[in-house]
Amino acid sequence: MTTLEIPNIGTFDIELLEEGSGAPLLYLHGYERHPGTAGFLTRLAENRRVLAPEQPGYGRSTGFENFTDVIDVALYHRELLESLGVEDVDVVGHSLGGMFAAELAAIAPQLVRRLVLVNPFGIWLDDEPTLDPFGPAAEVKAAKWHGEAPKDEPTNFVPDPDDPHAAILFSAQNLGSATKFMWPIADRGLRRRLPLIDAPTLVVHGTSDGLLPVSYADEFVRLIPNAELALIDAAGHYPMVEQEDEFVSVVSKFLDA
């Protein structure tokens, strides 16, 4: 547990997964949960220092009540990086974490060396309304995956033998926190800030994502000044899980370029 105290704002107790050494990489997880020590993170950490904080309001991480809006989240990440003594960092954000990563890159461009957005939320296309990520559970589950949903989705949840309701509460709390930024539509004005991003950007997108069609990735690429697209076939909202090899390969290649 890492504690970040921002004077006159509040205290954040953060579950921080740290792996590897070398150039720093900040990984911001998606709207459902922190993936824990997932394979793709371990592989990215083979030649880098991966810092994967759990978002405030998720799992055991606190301080969510200090957020009024998404700009507060970007400024919080700025403070977190500073407290870790990290600058010139590569940032990889997935799903809702993609929205947060893009905001950080727009608001603190001096901190972000390279930016990777993986199936990011944050914009809305009137011509292509998307499935409600908080809709019927079975429908959302089917939409997230290209193939069969894995038996165990990557998670940092630790069962508590004394609490039979722990899993339900973990999920309800995580998704509840996500509603702050994604309800009723996951658009908090990022479209107006994407053009301010300086960092070279790679938008990675699983082409079978039923929550975010490929046109959303195209729009990110169009709005960010220096962005390229890497489509990953046979993958949905979690390309790093369904196509781990290809994901690690395109991301590493972009970061090492």
Added chain:
Amino acid sequence: MKFHWFAQQYYTKLPPDYGDVNRSSWVTAPINVADPVQVGEDYHMYLRLMQQADGLGWDSLLLNEHHQTSLAMTPSPNLIASILAATTENAAIALCGNSLALYNPPIRVAEEIAMLDCLSGGRIIAGIVFGTPMDTAFSYGVPPIELRERFHEARDLITRAWQAEEPFAFNGKYTQLRYVNTWPRPVQEDIPVWIPGSGSPETWDVVNALDYCYGYLSFSGKQSAEPIVKGFWDYTESQGGNMNPNRMAFTQVICCADTDEEAERQYSEAVKYFYRQNPTAIEFATPPGYNTPASIRSTLNRAKVMSDDERRRATRGELSFWEYDELGYIIAGTPDRVAQRVRELATDLRIGQLITCMHVGNLPEEVAAENNRLFGTEVMPQLRDLWADQEDRWTPKVSQERVAAKFGSGLPQ
């Protein structure tokens, strides 16, 4: 005890298979089943029944707010209330309530309630509600995680606006106003406030801290409500809160007839229609963030009082008429039987404010009118004495005086 006349203002002409073929009667309820001309006729029927109840001695006429549903066509209860304010004499008008977080700025609610209090000569009960998940999160798009904070900020603003003697500035997280100075102000100096809830301990804390009336408004009757209502009283006692039974409002479906057999014959179809035609999609009922972790935990820990099978059959209209009665969903039969069952309910659960649901589903108007007549003339007089010795600061003084003058207060003369 006090009686509050109520009907879910259902659409009365739903297709017979509506509840079976539609995933949800909320949020995405198919509008093509509702003829606006028929909706108008339904509104007029509900108004006539409420006006009749005013003349029979009900203590209030109660209205609720729901959106995008065939179950309750009252997105603005205040519109109906304004008609009642001008066309009734005795009963209070209970708004139960306005969904505060849905109004921007929320002083709109302060203004409308004040207008209604002026129009009615001080007969308004200001119920304020979080609103169901379907209403707030889905129909009105409020992020569920923000709902409670928005509600409490609005509550603070509104209650200050009613009392303030000078214009004041309000710098909230969700509402900013430089000049708060609502015109008019309510007639009542302390307008009674009710906050109905669904069993969250956080709501109990607020209700107790402010000494408001709590309400548990469901249509599932005594058996399923008992753990929540008793939970509230146990909690209130443990906190040293006010145990006055007039701080508890409770909804009960009433089906009165001359004989028990008549009750079954007259109400059975409408009761089944009421429960069967209301499918709620699970995702609309349980959005993440709507309930706090503490509240989810207390729901999960609460003992189940009814089997899943019973609950499922109840919502599909598959219980027999007398099974609905036995489980407490309805209280049916002769006025004497109804009086005895209501007394039992109100004594057991310490209920001072009984919200009597006198019309359900597609009940014919004449049956509902007879239900009113029997309950008003033969049941209420038997029950007014219950808790009559307890102070009631949760209903308007004016309506208390007018109803007591005509129908008695329940206290010995």
